Amino acid sequence: MNAKPSEMLLCPCCGERRAVADTRLLQAEAEWLATGAIDTRRPPGWSVEEARAGQCQWACIRCFETGQALEGRPALQMWCDSSPYFAFLDTEHQCIDCGQRFVFAAAEQRFWYETLQFWVQSRPKRCIPCRRARRARRRIARQEQVRRQQQNQTVPSTAVPDTSIASRDEQFEREN
Ligand SMILES: [Zn+2]
Ligand SMILES: [Zn+2]
Numbered sequence: 001m002n003a004k005p006s007e008m009l010l011c012p013c014c015g016e017r018r019a020v021a022d023t024r025l026l027q028a029e030a031e032w033l034a035t036g037a038i039d040t041r042r043p044p045g046w047s048v049e050e051a052r053a054g055q056c057q058w059a060c061i062r063c064f065e066t067g068q069a070l071e072g073r074p075a076l077q078m079w080c081d082s083s084p085y086f087a088f089l090d091t092e093h094q095c096i097d098c099g100q101r102f103v104f105a106a107a108e109q110r111f112w113y114e115t116l117q118f119w120v121q122s123r124p125k126r127c128i129p130c131r132r133a134r135r136a137r138r139r140i141a142r143q144e145q146v147r148r149q150q151q152n153q154t155v156p157s158t159a160v161p162d163t164s165i166a167s168r169d170e171q172f173e174r175e176n
Helices: 025-034 046-052 061-066 106-115 128-151 165-175
Strands: 008-010 017-019 091-094 101-104
Touching: 008 046, 025 046
Parallel strands: none
Antiparallel strands: 008 017, 091 101
């Protein structure tokens, strides 16, 4: 094993030095292995190695207990070349539509990556109001398409249920 439980790591969330034993890195790794995942590029202790190198997002147990970070479970996430999330922290992004900065909240991230199982490298491009406006525009366009098809009976309807990422993302806003 490449990781000693006594090794100290700097928590990227609270900035305190924590022993590996005071993190859930190795447990998360074991949980992931228990799913039957085999990745020869990632030897035992890879999570600690990535944390040491600043290559993954993680936090100490204290940060989970105080709510500064939400615990991530790599075993539930879709990842392969990119590192999974061992912790979720609020992050800021710029909306491509209105240009405003917006927060991608830790709870929303967990929903994206562990419930909806979006690839871990995917990020929201728009703020929530712009996502809503975009969905509304698309909904109107779909309704208009259906209306036109109904007027022209010779063309069979191609309207399909909306199962796009946008509509699944909308689920989060309804449920939270
Ligand atoms: Zn911490
Ligand atoms: Zn926006």
